[in-house]
Amino acid sequence: MGAIPASAAGREGAMQAAGERVNCWQCNADHSADFFCPQCGAIQPLPDRTDYFQVLGVPRRLLVDADVLQRRYYELNRQLHPDLYQTGPEMAREASLRNTAAVNRAYRTLRDPTDRALYWLSLHGEKLGSNNNRVPPELATLVFEVQEKLEELRAARGTDGQGAIEEEMAAARTELRQRQATLAAALQENFRRWDAAGADALTLTQELKSILSSLAYLGTLARDVEKELDK
Amino acid sequence: MERIFGIDLGTTNSLIAYSDNGVPRLIPDRQTKSPLLPSVVSFPVPGEIVVGARAKDLAAHHPLATIASVKRFMGLGMEHVTTEDRARYAFSTGTADGGKDIVRFRVCDREYTPPEISALILKELKRRAETALGEEVRKVVITVPAYFNDSQRQATRDAGRLAGLEVLRLVNEPTAASLAYGLDKRNQGFIAVYDLGGGTFDISILKLHEGIFEVLATNGDTRLGGDDMDHRLAHLLLERVPSNVRGDPELVVQALAAAERAKIRLTDSESAPLELHRGSVQVSVTITRAEFEVLVADIVERTVAPCRQAMKDAGLGPGDLDEVVLVGGSTRVPLVRRRVQELFGRQPHTELNPEEVVALGAAVQAGVLSGGHRDMLLLDVVPLSLGIETVGGVTERLIERNTTIPTTVKQMFTTFVDNQTAVDFHVVQGERELVKDNRSLARFKLRGIEPLPAGMPRIEVTFMIDANGILNVTARDERTGREQSIDVKPSYGLTDEQIEGMLEESIDFAEEDVHARLLIEARNDADGLLRGARKALADARLDESERAAIAAAMARLAAAVAGTDYNQIRDLNDELNRATTPLAQRIMDASIKAALERRHVEEVL
Numbered sequence: 001m002g003a004i005p006a007s008a009a010g011r012e013g014a015m016q017a018a019g020e021r022v023n024c025w026q027c028n029a030d031h032s033a034d035f036f037c038p039q040c041g042a043i044q045p046l047p048d049r050t051d052y053f054q055v056l057g058v059p060r061r062l063l064v065d066a067d068v069l070q071r072r073y074y075e076l077n078r079q080l081h082p083d084l085y086q087t088g089p090e091m092a093r094e095a096s097l098r099n100t101a102a103v104n105r106a107y108r109t110l111r112d113p114t115d116r117a118l119y120w121l122s123l124h125g126e127k128l129g130s131n132n133n134r135v136p137p138e139l140a141t142l143v144f145e146v147q148e149k150l151e152e153l154r155a156a157r158g159t160d161g162q163g164a165i166e167e168e169m170a171a172a173r174t175e176l177r178q179r180q181a182t183l184a185a186a187l188q189e190n191f192r193r194w195d196a197a198g199a200d201a202l203t204l205t206q207e208l209k210s211i212l213s214s215l216a217y218l219g220t221l222a223r224d225v226e227k228e229l230d231k
Numbered sequence: 232m233e234r235i236f237g238i239d240l241g242t243t244n245s246l247i248a249y250s251d252n253g254v255p256r257l258i259p260d261r262q263t264k265s266p267l268l269p270s271v272v273s274f275p276v277p278g279e280i281v282v283g284a285r286a287k288d289l290a291a292h293h294p295l296a297t298i299a300s301v302k303r304f305m306g307l308g309m310e311h312v313t314t315e316d317r318a319r320y321a322f323s324t325g326t327a328d329g330g331k332d333i334v335r336f337r338v339c340d341r342e343y344t345p346p347e348i349s350a351l352i353l354k355e356l357k358r359r360a361e362t363a364l365g366e367e368v369r370k371v372v373i374t375v376p377a378y379f380n381d382s383q384r385q386a387t388r389d390a391g392r393l394a395g396l397e398v399l400r401l402v403n404e405p406t407a408a409s410l411a412y413g414l415d416k417r418n419q420g421f422i423a424v425y426d427l428g429g430g431t432f433d434i435s436i437l438k439l440h441e442g443i444f445e446v447l448a449t450n451g452d453t454r455l456g457g458d459d460m461d462h463r464l465a466h467l468l469l470e471r472v473p474s475n476v477r478g479d480p481e482l483v484v485q486a487l488a489a490a491e492r493a494k495i496r497l498t499d500s501e502s503a504p505l506e507l508h509r510g511s512v513q514v515s516v517t518i519t520r521a522e523f524e525v526l527v528a529d530i531v532e533r534t535v536a537p538c539r540q541a542m543k544d545a546g547l548g549p550g551d552l553d554e555v556v557l558v559g560g561s562t563r564v565p566l567v568r569r570r571v572q573e574l575f576g577r578q579p580h581t582e583l584n585p586e587e588v589v590a591l592g593a594a595v596q597a598g599v600l601s602g603g604h605r606d607m608l609l610l611d612v613v614p615l616s617l618g619i620e621t622v623g624g625v626t627e628r629l630i631e632r633n634t635t636i637p638t639t640v641k642q643m644f645t646t647f648v649d650n651q652t653a654v655d656f657h658v659v660q661g662e663r664e665l666v667k668d669n670r671s672l673a674r675f676k677l678r679g680i681e682p683l684p685a686g687m688p689r690i691e692v693t694f695m696i697d698a699n700g701i702l703n704v705t706a707r708d709e710r711t712g713r714e715q716s717i718d719v720k721p722s723y724g725l726t727d728e729q730i731e732g733m734l735e736e737s738i739d740f741a742e743e744d745v746h747a748r749l750l751i752e753a754r755n756d757a758d759g760l761l762r763g764a765r766k767a768l769a770d771a772r773l774d775e776s777e778r779a780a781i782a783a784a785m786a787r788l789a790a791a792v793a794g795t796d797y798n799q800i801r802d803l804n805d806e807l808n809r810a811t812t813p814l815a816q817r818i819m820d821a822s823i824k825a826a827l828e829r830r831h832v833e834e835v836l
Contacts, residue, residue: 081610100637
């Protein structure tokens with residue numbers, strides 16, 4: 001299993017990478033990898049391996065409050081953005097650039113449930129397997145139907161039959177959207193169970209991977225349908 | 232604290248502004264009183280450089296030696312030059328190695344790259360600000376179209392460097408405009424900035440939140456603008472001209488100037504004259520606004536798809552927008568205003584002059600950077616996805632478009648054969664699957680890799696897009712932790728060495744320029760003196776020896792004027808001046824005497 005035990009979830013907004021100590025580039029004071037030196041106040045470059053939850057200073061949980069996340073994002077930008085260090089020393093400018101980039105990437109990843117879940121897997125040393133392009137069995141029928149209709153629509157372009165097939169496609173699109181919504185709900189439920197005490201990481205990881213594969217598959221299919229209907 | 236200036240380096244006009252205790256102010260030209268400097272550079276004679284309104288006038292008679300709309304060529308390769316471009320300018324015929332090359336204009340036996348031409352415009356703005364404020368201008372913020380790619384941004388930064396400026400930040404034009412509008416006064420909301428300039432189109436969707444200007448999505452077209460409308464109108468004139476003279480660059484330039492005038496007239500008038508008079512060519516037509524709108528409808532329509540895409544990327548529908556802001560001179564066109572209103576379903580803001588608002592915003596951002604306005608913060612995005620070439624010419628995306636900058640992404644590289652010591656990779660920008668459909672930015676070579684079995688070396692490459700939207704690449708050997716050296720070959724840009732070379736050359740040329748100017752001045756003086764002396768020779772008050780001395784001095788000066796030794800011309804100017812002095816003295820004496828006598832008479836009366 002991955003480097004971070006599930007019990008670590010819920011630790012409030014710890015800024016530092018676990019146990020890491022660094023020295024301030026300006027006054028050499030020893031500190032626990034904070035954004036700012038506790039002694040002289042100079043901006044500090046964040047250690048490379050600080051995880052996204054730590055970067056944003058939010059609990060390491062899968063269920064996140066979007067408003068809290070955004071507020072933290074704005075707060076950190078108001079403290080760290082390169083615009084604020086333009087006239088400062090080069091080390092401060094470098095640290096600001098690096099930290100802001102880390103904050104931006106962390107926010108972009110954590111605000112999206114799918115990206116957040118994929119990142120969670122990577123924190124646990126897991127990733128979606130290479131057999132990801134295989135059709136998840138429970139979606140096989142739907143996928144087969146939709147792809148057949150896509151073919152029919154391409155063939156019927158410019159003929160009298162086009163309108164009727166387009167209507168069928170629109171119906172298929174609605175079904176795709178419903179499936180996506182169901183999976184999104186399943187994802188939230190999976191998140192909730194991860195965050196609960198005594199989570200069974202092994203089972204939850206398998207389930208999470210399965211949901212993510214299905215979502216990825218439906219996403220690609222939905223894009224193909226949109227593209228064809230937009231023509 | 233050293234002041235930071237804001238510059239709008241536009242396709243048609245450029246402006247410079249500064250923040251005066253938090254209030255952005257434009258610096259007008261001393262003579263024209265206008266803050267707009269036409270972005271035109273002319274080389275009427277070798278060595279003479281004219282920038283601005285006078286250069287625009289010179290275009291009619293020196294079309295090939297006058298470069299306008301240079302912004303359209305920034306960061307582009309010769310392969311992107313169109314037939315229309317070739318009708319207007321002379322270009323260099325390309326490089327010896329036949330590889331990709333950036334655009335090079337051919338003017339008076341010299342080649343100029345777009346950054347060099349832009350640098351001349353920047354220098355003129357610098358001079359203007361220095362004269363007006365009596366302080367040196369060194370640090371600047373320059374605005375760029377939001378949809379500018381990496382090469383176009385680099386080219387703009389290079390132009391600043393060539394002008395002797397330190398470019399602290401490139402700011403996206405629509406974002407700058409939103410700062411100038413002071414829209415932060417409304418606490419939050421969504422705004423769309425529609426920016427149609429002389430040569431570029433941008434659409435940016437922003438979210439405002441307590442002084443934070445967060446760009447959600449941006450889109451556009453860096454070769455779409457008012458220039459295209461001018462070309463349509465000019466075509467109306469040129470198609471009425473005999474085909475044997477239609478390609479004459481002077482005629483093309485005059486037709487474009489007439490087209491621009493007519494277009495501007497049509498903003499307030501229902502019709503405008505469109506005329507071309509040159510030698511035997513006499514064309515005169517009247518165009519109505521309705522006809523004009525039909526003529527340019529597809530140009531305006533080309534802005535619609537980017538707007539829809541930006542709204543979609545921002546996850547918004549038209550009903551979600553709180554404000555729409557118009558920027559750029561081309562948004563004065565009534566059809567553009569109507570179309571924008573239709574598209575977004577609301578009346579757009581037009582309170583600020585659309586040609587000045589970007590420069591004002593640049594000054595506001597300059598104020599932020601120099602430590603004022605700490606309550607305002609811009610969070611901008613990268614307009615195009617960034618990727619690397621993988622097997623089969625497929626693009627692997629590393630950074631998605633509309634990602635907030637600065638941003639970084641790391642990628643691991645390794646070797647494919649044993650003892651390989653270098654690895655190449657190719658960085659592209661764009662939304663397409665295949666590398667050939669995207670814009671090539673640069674080729675990188677990781678050098679000095681330790682010779683190891685294939686796949687063993689692990690080089691971690693960091694791609695960082697900084698707050699200017701410009702890519703910086705660094706690499707580290709993961710095993711040793713050592714910085715890995717990289718060679719960069721920009722696809723459509725200047726290397727550091729080339730810029731250094733140009734800077735040195737410009738110092739050489741500055742000297743040469745001075746010589747050329749001194750020669751011109753000496754010749755002008757000689758012309759005046761010779762004209763005066765010719766008249767003097769006929770004067771009865773001269774004796775024979777004086778007349779002979781003047782004639783000899785005239786002959787020597789006339790011979791010198793044919794050469795290029797300005798020192799000799801200046802000496803002979805003095806000699807002729809001395810030869811005519813006795814006569815001038817006599818004439819002066821006579822007139823003084825006459826004046827005194829007159830006064831005497833007046834006094835007596």
